[in-house]
Amino acid sequence: MNDNQSNRYTENYLIDFAQAQQLLIEHSSPVDTEIVDINDASGRVLAQSISSPVFVPPFNNSAMDGYAVNSQDLCGADQSNPISLELIGLTAAGDNIESITDTKGKAWKIMTGAPVPEGFDSIIPVENTQLEGNQVVCFSTPKLAAHIRKRGEDFSEGEAITSWGTIINANTVMAFAALGIAKVKVFKKVNVSVFSTGKELVDDPNQSLKPGQIRNSNKPFIFEWFKDLPVEVHDAGTNFDEVEKFVTDLQQELNKGTEIIISSGAVSMGDFDFIPQTIKKLGGEIIFHKSKIRPGKPILFAKFPNGSYYFGLPGNPISSAIGLRFFVSSLLRNILGLPQEKPLTAVVQNGMNKKVGFRVILKAAVNINSTKLETTILEGQESFKIKPLTQANGWAVAPENKETIEKGDIIDFYPTMLYWQ
Ligand SMILES: Nc1nc2c(c(=O)[nH]1)N[C@H]1C(S)=C(S)[C@@H](COP(=O)(O)OP(=O)(O)OC[C@H]3O[C@@H](n4cnc5c(N)ncnc54)[C@H](O)[C@@H]3O)O[C@H]1N2
Numbered sequence: 001m002n003d004n005q006s007n008r009y010t011e012n013y014l015i016d017f018a019q020a021q022q023l024l025i026e027h028s029s030p031v032d033t034e035i036v037d038i039n040d041a042s043g044r045v046l047a048q049s050i051s052s053p054v055f056v057p058p059f060n061n062s063a064m065d066g067y068a069v070n071s072q073d074l075c076g077a078d079q080s081n082p083i084s085l086e087l088i089g090l091t092a093a094g095d096n097i098e099s100i101t102d103t104k105g106k107a108w109k110i111m112t113g114a115p116v117p118e119g120f121d122s123i124i125p126v127e128n129t130q131l132e133g134n135q136v137v138c139f140s141t142p143k144l145a146a147h148i149r150k151r152g153e154d155f156s157e158g159e160a161i162t163s164w165g166t167i168i169n170a171n172t173v174m175a176f177a178a179l180g181i182a183k184v185k186v187f188k189k190v191n192v193s194v195f196s197t198g199k200e201l202v203d204d205p206n207q208s209l210k211p212g213q214i215r216n217s218n219k220p221f222i223f224e225w226f227k228d229l230p231v232e233v234h235d236a237g238t239n240f241d242e243v244e245k246f247v248t249d250l251q252q253e254l255n256k257g258t259e260i261i262i263s264s265g266a267v268s269m270g271d272f273d274f275i276p277q278t279i280k281k282l283g284g285e286i287i288f289h290k291s292k293i294r295p296g297k298p299i300l301f302a303k304f305p306n307g308s309y310y311f312g313l314p315g316n317p318i319s320s321a322i323g324l325r326f327f328v329s330s331l332l333r334n335i336l337g338l339p340q341e342k343p344l345t346a347v348v349q350n351g352m353n354k355k356v357g358f359r360v361i362l363k364a365a366v367n368i369n370s371t372k373l374e375t376t377i378l379e380g381q382e383s384f385k386i387k388p389l390t391q392a393n394g395w396a397v398a399p400e401n402k403e404t405i406e407k408g409d410i411i412d413f414y415p416t417m418l419y420w421q
């Protein structure tokens, strides 16, 4: 153990952001997998690679309502020189595949999606024809194979479709359904329990505030943030700075085997900042506490012998949001089998000074200007100010070594919600 490791959770040691990220990955491993119906799979992460079990389309079929013909029969046909073919049958979508032996000089009526009878090689759209009795008068020459969707043209049997670590969405569900894949193997949903701490907090929005009280805004934010992720979130309660109660409540979460336990508040230097001591008391190992970031510096990450991960998010609302977006999210990606995130980049519209040595994470808004993303760093970067978040759609992140952020700089940008892929 080197010096940095041995004192990385002592009061004055601040870990580098990159090192903290590395530790989150080193100390976590993927959750178990389960088989789910594709209709319940959206938002889940695939824990298998999928190859096409079949050819799709399963048979040659028509892309147009019209007539199946042989293109050679219509060689030279146009408006001034129509060619007539004898109509000998009709196939609609859902009908069996026909096999016609004598197709010379013949036409076969066909609907979009219907199997093209064997013996014909192309389709002439109905609008390029006129029906006169049993004669189909054709006013154009179809190219060979025109408007025929070939068997296997979309998916070929055995072709790789989606890989391990893909987030399932409506697009992938459409592909699975087309391929007849009913069930897929995914990573299990992650159980998350959320504590708030602070006797100043009021959870009930209908309750009026007494002097010294404020509303709990972190908890609704945390619940909202997890909403579309493969996570089951549980409210573990609001602790009014009663340490003994917290010991009991945290032990209960540990007994349940909750995978991720999150608290906001009580991780800094105050007299009631009891999270670190409680973790140690219950046998947890603090992996890091405090990082060289602004805001959110007092972030804490611990692990318990039963495998539960613990995040002590700093209480200030923005610090809490940053802890969730940049620390909990990294661990969550890792345990769900997802690769670590790559930021977008955007052109800064307004500069500012920053503290050297700290990674500064800024409330920011991007918009797309022609082909590039532009970002405005919002007014009101203090960690208690929630109002700018209502204008933000993400975070601009300035690296440790920069002294200033200038207009025109290219900066990393992380969308507010976890950017999956
Ligand atoms: N002497 C020092 N004081 C502080 C330091 C420091 O280094 N030395 N760090 C500051 C920083 S940075 C932060 S961030 C905060 C973090 O403090 P805690 O995590 O211990 O959080 P609390 O003290 O409990 O609360 C901080 C702040 O946030 C409000 N809060 C808490 N929970 C909620 C909630 N659920 N919803 C809305 N607002 C919440 C709380 O009322 C406080 O105003 O410490 C600094 N101090």
Ligand code: MOO
Residues within 6 Å of the ligand: 293, 294, 295, 296, 297, 298, 314, 316, 318, 319, 383, 384
């Ligand atoms: O880091 Mo604190 O999060 O600056 O307010």
